[in-house]
Amino acid sequence: MRLLQISPRIYQDETIYSIAARLILNDLSASVCSGMTNVLGSRNYQIDSGLPSFLPRLAEVTGCETETLLNNHSLFNFYSMFSVSTAREAAKEMLLNGNSSGAFKALGMLANRINDERFLKFCPQCMREWEFAYGDLVWLRDHQLPLVSVCAHHRIKLVQVERRRYKLMFPRLNCESEINESVVDFKIADFSRILPTLGSFEPQKLRLTYLQRLAERGLATDKTIHLSKWRPELRKYYSHLLIDERVAQLLNDNREHGFPANIFYNKFGSHHPLKHMLIICFLFEHVGDFVVSYSAADKKALAEFKLSQPTPQLEIDHGRREKIMYAVKNKMSLRRAMKYANVSAATVRNIASGSGLSLERRNQKLTHDVVRSITLRLLVGYKTQEIAELTGVLVGDVEQILTGQPEIKQLRKRIRFYSRRQAARSVIKSEMACCDKFRVKDAKERCYSDYMWLYKHDREWLKQSINNA
Ligand SMILES: [Zn+2]
Numbered sequence: 456m457r458l459l460q461i462s463p464r465i466y467q468d469e470t471i472y473s474i475a476a477r478l479i480l481n482d483l484s485a486s487v488c489s490g491m492t493n494v495l496g497s498r499n500y501q502i503d504s505g506l507p508s509f510l511p512r513l514a515e516v517t518g519c520e521t522e523t524l525l526n527n528h529s530l531f532n533f534y535s536m537f538s539v540s541t542a543r544e545a546a547k548e549m550l551l552n553g554n555s556s557g558a559f560k561a562l563g564m565l566a567n568r569i570n571d572e573r574f575l576k577f578c579p580q581c582m583r584e585w586e587f588a589y590g591d592l593v594w595l596r597d598h599q600l601p602l603v604s605v606c607a608h609h610r611i612k613l614v615q616v617e618r619r620r621y622k623l624m625f626p627r628l629n630c631e632s633e634i635n636e637s638v639v640d641f642k643i644a645d646f647s648r649i650l651p652t653l654g655s656f657e658p659q660k661l662r663l664t665y666l667q668r669l670a671e672r673g674l675a676t677d678k679t680i681h682l683s684k685w686r687p688e689l690r691k692y693y694s695h696l697l698i699d700e701r702v703a704q705l706l707n708d709n710r711e712h713g714f715p716a717n718i719f720y721n722k723f724g725s726h727h728p729l730k731h732m733l734i735i736c737f738l739f740e741h742v743g744d745f746v747v748s749y750s751a752a753d754k755k756a757l758a759e760f761k762l763s764q765p766t767p768q769l770e771i772d773h774g775r776r777e778k779i780m781y782a783v784k785n786k787m788s789l790r791r792a793m794k795y796a797n798v799s800a801a802t803v804r805n806i807a808s809g810s811g812l813s814l815e816r817r818n819q820k821l822t823h824d825v826v827r828s829i830t831l832r833l834l835v836g837y838k839t840q841e842i843a844e845l846t847g848v849l850v851g852d853v854e855q856i857l858t859g860q861p862e863i864k865q866l867r868k869r870i871r872f873y874s875r876r877q878a879a880r881s882v883i884k885s886e887m888a889c890c891d892k893f894r895v896k897d898a899k900e901r902c903y904s905d906y907m908w909l910y911k912h913d914r915e916w917l918k919q920s921i922n923n924a
Pocket of ligand 1: 578579580581582606607608609610611
């Protein structure tokens with residue numbers, strides 16, 4: 456007979472995922488799928504905390520009110536704080552009735568095409584304290600907000616664990632704490648944590664707040680925003696976050712009038728909160744600085760800003776295309792065409808071949824300088840494709856130079872080997888650091904491909920490290 460759990464525990468600040476995962480794992484079913492069916496009535500739910508679709512059912516099982524679950528345990532307040540009030544109310548209503556996709560749509564999150572957070576995150580020090588106080592481990596809401604990578608209380612880097620649909624997980628104890636010194640990361644954590652607790656922000660007034668600060672910093676006048684100056688500054692400010700595909704996508708060099716311009720020109724669209732967070736953290740020193748500026752922003756002053764419409768992206772693309780066609784028709788070399796149209800080699804080739812034109816293969820030999828720069832890059836291990844892009848020659852040319860240099864070929868093989876080995880070793884080491892007793896079984900479970908690579912190529916080190924763990 457299955458024992459029914461009475462009033463399951465719900466901790467303050469823990470996420471919907473955390474509550475649901477504990478219930479499902481406590482169900483003692485043979486698998487997560489059957490646990491989900493027993494507890495939530497279906498195995499088809501996506502167990503997440505952002506805008507979850509199973510709130511009514513979870514409320515029934517836990518005895519906690521649906522609205523309390525939404526306000527105190529989901530990320531709804533974060534995701535909706537920059538939306539207009541009608542959209543926010545509509546999304547809330549939908550979530551209370553279990554309609555998650557409707558809520559995503561109402562908040563404009565589908566149109567934004569920004570991926571969800573791939574990781575579950577926890578702070579090792581918070582977990583030690585939590586275990587001491589409650590004898591339990593939980594996922595905390597502030598840590599799961601997108602782009603947040605540091606615990607605002609302890610200034611410690613959050614440990615990330617990749618989410619898997621049918622594997623429910625909890626934080627681990629005894630992970631090493633690593634201090635994070637990045638001011639930007641700390642600001643993102645602080646803003647993301649505090650702003651949703653202050654209520655919501657009206658889009659029109661937000662734009663004015665941004666514009667006034669931009670003007671103070673010389674990045675806008677009352678007629679125009681200096682995007683060509685602002686975007687490089689944003690890229691520089693967030694350079695360490697460009698490895699995150701969402702940030703890279705938003706600050707992509709080829710989308711001049713995408714972000715951040717669309718926040719100002721597409722006035723009626725809803726925007727993903729990440730876009731606002733990137734602007735706010737860049738423009739304001741701390742939460743107080745932002746709140747004071749926002750409160751002081753005067754609606755009447757918006758009339759002073761008569762921003763002229765930017766050139767649409769389509770027009771920019773068209774102009775680029777024209778330039779490339781001109782260059783190709785006039786038999787410019789690939790390198791000159793790249794420089795002339797300010798685009799990559801691949802773009803020139805694609806547009807030329809798409810229009811049925813073939814690029815003139817240069818008859819003259821590569822100059823001494825070009826050969827030298829290719830050789831140097833080959834020596835330090837650049838990929839041939841990258842070298843071709845950077846120097847504006849064909850991949851075939853680079854490969855030809857490589858063929859004539861067997862020593863460099865050998866060296867490149869060694870470089871590849873050592874970097875692969877270094878990467879695999881550091882994955883194993885970081886997994887070890889998070890584990891009390893690290894065994895072969897753990898290695899296979901958590902980082903199979905790295906384990907297998909080391910087993911094949913670096914078995915001594917692997918054996919020794921696992922034995923010493
Ligand atoms: Zn912490």
